[in-house]
Amino acid sequence: MKKELQQLIVTNLWYYIPIALWFVVGGILLLVFSRDDLFLTINSYHTPAWDKAMSGFSGFGRGDIIPFILVPLAFLPVCRNKTYIISSLAFGALIPTFIFFAKEFFNKPRPILYYEGKYKVHSVSWLSDLTNNSFPSGHTLAVFGFFLLLSIILPVKQKAWSLFFFLCAFLCGYSRMYLGQHFFQDVYAGSVCGIIFTSLIYAGVRHWVNQQAKKHE
Numbered sequence: 001m002k003k004e005l006q007q008l009i010v011t012n013l014w015y016y017i018p019i020a021l022w023f024v025v026g027g028i029l030l031l032v033f034s035r036d037d038l039f040l041t042i043n044s045y046h047t048p049a050w051d052k053a054m055s056g057f058s059g060f061g062r063g064d065i066i067p068f069i070l071v072p073l074a075f076l077p078v079c080r081n082k083t084y085i086i087s088s089l090a091f092g093a094l095i096p097t098f099i100f101f102a103k104e105f106f107n108k109p110r111p112i113l114y115y116e117g118k119y120k121v122h123s124v125s126w127l128s129d130l131t132n133n134s135f136p137s138g139h140t141l142a143v144f145g146f147f148l149l150l151s152i153i154l155p156v157k158q159k160a161w162s163l164f165f166f167l168c169a170f171l172c173g174y175s176r177m178y179l180g181q182h183f184f185q186d187v188y189a190g191s192v193c194g195i196i197f198t199s200l201i202y203a204g205v206r207h208w209v210n211q212q213a214k215k216h217e
Contacts, residue, residue: 005203014162015151026188038184042177046122054175061139061172066146087205103133110134123180137182140173140190145198
């Protein structure tokens, strides 16, 4: 599996390099600034146009939207293989399960509850204001893994599109703070877990497929 994981990273550097930079910069921000500084700085700047844009980006991480994209892709020739199909199914089953139990285990209050009576958290009227299970950000965890899967299936000549995928994933994470749903550490942890788990899922499935192929040679 180590070989498959290394190959996965090497062939998708257009996605993994900006991810690595984000992990480093985000980690530094967590060390230098407080929870309040990071959240309030992001949440305090808002405009009507950004409210709508961020609501759209937030939708990328919804669990009821991602399957509607991954499933039809299985009909494309490049995705019509065991590795993609099994990886997508595993992603669809394992990621939501992990998110559910992680949120229940940590049971952290969301910004709207945390700042109640202290600070007016910016949110939008057309989205529900949640108060519990803040850590980690499920939207962010799912979206970073989802766009990794999309990056993997890109043809070699089109791998540069992975930068766009990273930007979409990043903006989804940013939107969760902008909309008052999560703290910075929720989003950061979600992105890290999303990349690690999706990488392990895909590499593990790829390793199993390769082993099965060798047995039938």
